[in-house]
Amino acid sequence: MDMTLPRRRFDTLIIGAGGAGLNAALQLADSGLRVAVVSKVFPTRSHTVAAQGGVNAALANVLPDSWHWHMYDTVKGSDFLGDQDAIEFMCREAIPTVYELEHAGVPFSRLDNGKIYQRAFGGQNQDFGGPQAARTCAAADRTGHAVLHALYQQNIRAKTHFFDEYFAIDLLRDEEGVALGALVLEIESGDTLVIEAKTTLIATGGCGQVFRTTSNARINTGDGMAMALRAGIPLQDMEFFQFHPTGIAGKGKLITEAVRGEGGYLINGNGERFMERYAPTARDLASRDLVARAIVTEINEGRGCGINKDYVLLRVDHLGEEIIAKRLPGIRESARIFAGLDPALEPIPVFPTAHYSMGGIPTDRFGRVVVPAGEGAEEVVPGLYAAGECACASVHGANRLGGNSLLDILVFGRAAGKDIIDYIKENPHHRPLSEPSLERAVAHLDRWDHQPEKKPAGKGKAKPAAESSVRELREEFRKVMEDHAGVFRTPKSMAEGVKQLKAIRRKLRGLRLKDQSRVFNIARIEALELENMVDVGMAIAVSALGRKESRGAHSREDFPVRDDRQWMKHSLYFREKDRLEYKPVRSKPLTVKGFPPAERVY
Amino acid sequence: MKFRVYRYNPETDQNPYMQGFVVEASRGMMLRDALLAIQDQDESFAFRHSCGEGVCGSDGVNVNGVNKLACVTPVAELRETVVVRPLPGRPVIRDLVVDMSQFFTQYKRVEPWLKHRDPLPEQEITQTPEARDKLDGLYECNLCGCCSTACPSFWWNPEKFLGPQALLTACRFLEDSRDQAAEERLDALAGPYKLFRCHSIMNCVEVCPKGLNPTKAIGQIRARMLKGSL
Numbered sequence: 001m002d003m004t005l006p007r008r009r010f011d012t013l014i015i016g017a018g019g020a021g022l023n024a025a026l027q028l029a030d031s032g033l034r035v036a037v038v039s040k041v042f043p044t045r046s047h048t049v050a051a052q053g054g055v056n057a058a059l060a061n062v063l064p065d066s067w068h069w070h071m072y073d074t075v076k077g078s079d080f081l082g083d084q085d086a087i088e089f090m091c092r093e094a095i096p097t098v099y100e101l102e103h104a105g106v107p108f109s110r111l112d113n114g115k116i117y118q119r120a121f122g123g124q125n126q127d128f129g130g131p132q133a134a135r136t137c138a139a140a141d142r143t144g145h146a147v148l149h150a151l152y153q154q155n156i157r158a159k160t161h162f163f164d165e166y167f168a169i170d171l172l173r174d175e176e177g178v179a180l181g182a183l184v185l186e187i188e189s190g191d192t193l194v195i196e197a198k199t200t201l202i203a204t205g206g207c208g209q210v211f212r213t214t215s216n217a218r219i220n221t222g223d224g225m226a227m228a229l230r231a232g233i234p235l236q237d238m239e240f241f242q243f244h245p246t247g248i249a250g251k252g253k254l255i256t257e258a259v260r261g262e263g264g265y266l267i268n269g270n271g272e273r274f275m276e277r278y279a280p281t282a283r284d285l286a287s288r289d290l291v292a293r294a295i296v297t298e299i300n301e302g303r304g305c306g307i308n309k310d311y312v313l314l315r316v317d318h319l320g321e322e323i324i325a326k327r328l329p330g331i332r333e334s335a336r337i338f339a340g341l342d343p344a345l346e347p348i349p350v351f352p353t354a355h356y357s358m359g360g361i362p363t364d365r366f367g368r369v370v371v372p373a374g375e376g377a378e379e380v381v382p383g384l385y386a387a388g389e390c391a392c393a394s395v396h397g398a399n400r401l402g403g404n405s406l407l408d409i410l411v412f413g414r415a416a417g418k419d420i421i422d423y424i425k426e427n428p429h430h431r432p433l434s435e436p437s438l439e440r441a442v443a444h445l446d447r448w449d450h451q452p453e454k455k456p457a458g459k460g461k462a463k464p465a466a467e468s469s470v471r472e473l474r475e476e477f478r479k480v481m482e483d484h485a486g487v488f489r490t491p492k493s494m495a496e497g498v499k500q501l502k503a504i505r506r507k508l509r510g511l512r513l514k515d516q517s518r519v520f521n522i523a524r525i526e527a528l529e530l531e532n533m534v535d536v537g538m539a540i541a542v543s544a545l546g547r548k549e550s551r552g553a554h555s556r557e558d559f560p561v562r563d564d565r566q567w568m569k570h571s572l573y574f575r576e577k578d579r580l581e582y583k584p585v586r587s588k589p590l591t592v593k594g595f596p597p598a599e600r601v602y
Numbered sequence: 603m604k605f606r607v608y609r610y611n612p613e614t615d616q617n618p619y620m621q622g623f624v625v626e627a628s629r630g631m632m633l634r635d636a637l638l639a640i641q642d643q644d645e646s647f648a649f650r651h652s653c654g655e656g657v658c659g660s661d662g663v664n665v666n667g668v669n670k671l672a673c674v675t676p677v678a679e680l681r682e683t684v685v686v687r688p689l690p691g692r693p694v695i696r697d698l699v700v701d702m703s704q705f706f707t708q709y710k711r712v713e714p715w716l717k718h719r720d721p722l723p724e725q726e727i728t729q730t731p732e733a734r735d736k737l738d739g740l741y742e743c744n745l746c747g748c749c750s751t752a753c754p755s756f757w758w759n760p761e762k763f764l765g766p767q768a769l770l771t772a773c774r775f776l777e778d779s780r781d782q783a784a785e786e787r788l789d790a791l792a793g794p795y796k797l798f799r800c801h802s803i804m805n806c807v808e809v810c811p812k813g814l815n816p817t818k819a820i821g822q823i824r825a826r827m828l829k830g831s832l
Contacts (some may be wrong), residue, residue, distance in 0.1 A: 041652055042660075044658070045653075103718065107734065115726060116726050150715075150716070156714065156715065157715045166823050217653040218652045251630070253655050337655075385816070422610065518696050519611065520615055520696040522648045
């Protein structure tokens with residue numbers, strides 16, 4: 001049967017058309033390689049489009065700056081869990097990367113001297129922890145939109161092959177583990193297609209939809225992460241999930257950190273600027289993990305705002321009409337639509353919202369996927385790359401700095417593209433397709449076309465399949481994640497979360513679709529996405545339960561402090577038996593002296 | 603709250619039809635939330651959506667006769683019974699999902715990328731804040747298609763007339779001080795159709811969910827052409 005599947009062959013397959021995928025595609029298409037970009041949505045719908053505040057690079061357009069200071073801030077921001085070789089690489093590359101983007105047409109905001117406008121962002125300083133830096137290059141507060149559209153436009157010029165609205169089902173690997181491409185589903189027709197490639201880059205973005213309240217788009221279901229898990233590849237540091245301090249209360253929609261960068265600040269129910277107590281120097285521009293915890297603490301201790309005292313307020317009105325209209329037009333629009341107010345006149349009710357996965361598919365600084373090879377050693381998975389939020393290079397460690405996300409996707413998308421060019425020079429031929437691998441992928445999809453086999457009774461308390469729908473289970477799952485893997489974690493709650501996720505995983509196996517049609521069957525896509533989300537959610541919950549310390553975004557009541565002696569190491573979660581392994585942090589940078597762990601004060 | 607939505611599944615339906623649904627409205631509910639609630643009742647109901655905040659441009663639909671982005675349209679502002687149809691003039695794939703390929707073809711025809719011909723500097727190409735201001739109102743487009751599919755000229759000549767979206771994009775590059783291909787761009791827009799089929803009906807301005815003004819952009823292009831021909 002598999003032989004009847006249509007096949008297309010490319011030099012390289014890129015799954016995902018956000019900033020990472022498109023920046024890689026651009027390098028490759030411009031070098032004359034045949035590139036296929038598969039995306040489940042039209043490329044400019046990818047979630048990079050929603051990035052607001054900007055991209056960090058030490059251009060020193062506003063204040064003195066250096067990549068080395070940027071590196072220090074990133075290492076400190078990561079709570080010393082980031083790999084310092086990758087961080088040095090990213091901070092150095094930031095500068096040419098931003099200039100390249102500008103040349104590609106990104107409409108950055110400008111300074112009077114015609115250079116790119118740079119704003120203040122959290123956790124960033126001059127001179128290794130000195131005065132506040134201005135490092136975040138911005139196109140108003142729509143930087144992601146500006147970047148994504150420019151990259152898509154350049155890819156049109158470069159004649160990249162786009163497979164718009166194709167959903168990737170599973171990776172294909174041969175018996176030696178070499179990546180061969182993927183099985184994909186054309187959403188419009190419901191037909192499957194095999195895309196064979198000499199290299200495959202996973203650039204599917206984040207997984208914020210696993211939480212009920214999130215800034216992430218509906219499409220952010222961790223598809224690439226879950227595909228990697230099913231292909232036997234672990235996920236790294238998944239317990240570190242960033243809750244952005246300022247989501248619109250009750251809605252989760254993002255209000256960019258640029259609001260605080262431009263001079264906005266938080267107040268509690270007593271009208272107090274409470275961040276002064278948590279971060280005496282940086283105050284509202286402390287790192288995100290710290291600000292999110294401060295907000296939740298204020299509310300938990302009864303100092304929230306509103307009738308239910310369940311949010312705090314973000315004040316911007318003092319900045320004046322001109323700054324708001326010029327620098328923050330997008331959030332003004334969002335606040336009007338979703339909070340029903342004009343931030344130029346009244347403060348915005350905010351609460352932390354699930355925002356960003358620091359963890360992901362383990363890679364080196366060339367975007368190559370790496371897996372453990374026994375005795376603490378690592379090896380590269382031949383032909384397989386990952387970049388962007390789905391990957392873990394690891395530059396963000398336990399907490400990402402604002403403005404480093406666009407940077408990560410662009411730098412490592414570009415780096416992966418460049419490494420792929422070299423790899424294909426050395427491996428110029430397609431390898432034979434592995435039939436067992438293809439059969440597994442086809443079976444994964446086919447399972448939704450049929451009624452699952454009835455299991456003998458007695459195994460579980462799971463609801464009978466007919467009573468539950470994909471949509472219901474999805475909402476149940478997202479609630480479990482929110483309740484058991486949030487800003488503050490307790491051992492009891494985390495363990496309960498893992499238990500409930502196991503039950504959800506069992507229920508999922510019993511679900512079926514009422515809608516068995518082929519053309520643009522959304523229900524089928526949502527079912528496949530739910531499988532991906534549950535796999536990723538389990539990775540988060542199991543990794544969180546495993547890490548017995550507090551570091552960066554992972555904060556647990558029973559182990560409230562960082563423990564460098566035992567826990568300065570990366571987690572690796574394997575889907576098989578929900579197993580955890582650990583690997584050391586790479587504390588040695590490329591050329592400079594490493595930054596040893598120190599107390600993290602803002 | 604009562605809704606009537608357009609249904610068509612090419613595998614089972616001879617003809618499209620309208621189907622009624624009742625959704626419990628909640629405070630702050632957007633049309634996208636209502637469509638999701640309809641999907642909860644019937645998983646076979648198809649529509650596109652993603653970011654939920656008006657930036658990705660996925661969920662353009664025709665509601666009570668007007669094109670809108672569902673995710674930023676409060677249901678409280680809609681007259682009952684709310685009638686939701688696919689964007690007009692495009693072939694329907696299923697339910698509210700339309701084939702937008704013609705729209706994207708026109709977008710690509712204006713060669714929507716920066717053409718800077720001089721050798722590139724080591725740093726950024728500088729641009730004054732005033733020059734950058736000229737891009738405001740042009741670059742924010744999210745390609746939702748509400749404008750072009752509301753344009754009678756685009757309905758009649760979707761192959762020949764570029765439509766408001768593509769022309770807005772053309773203007774975005776013409777107005778960019780870094781772009782050095784103005785003449786070539788203007789030449790490519792010459793002729794009776796590509797640009798000049800705009801009859802200033804201004805439906806595009808009325809419906810743009812981002813508050814952009816393609817008619818004004820088309821006027822700017824015409825003015826440039828006129829200046830060039832003098």
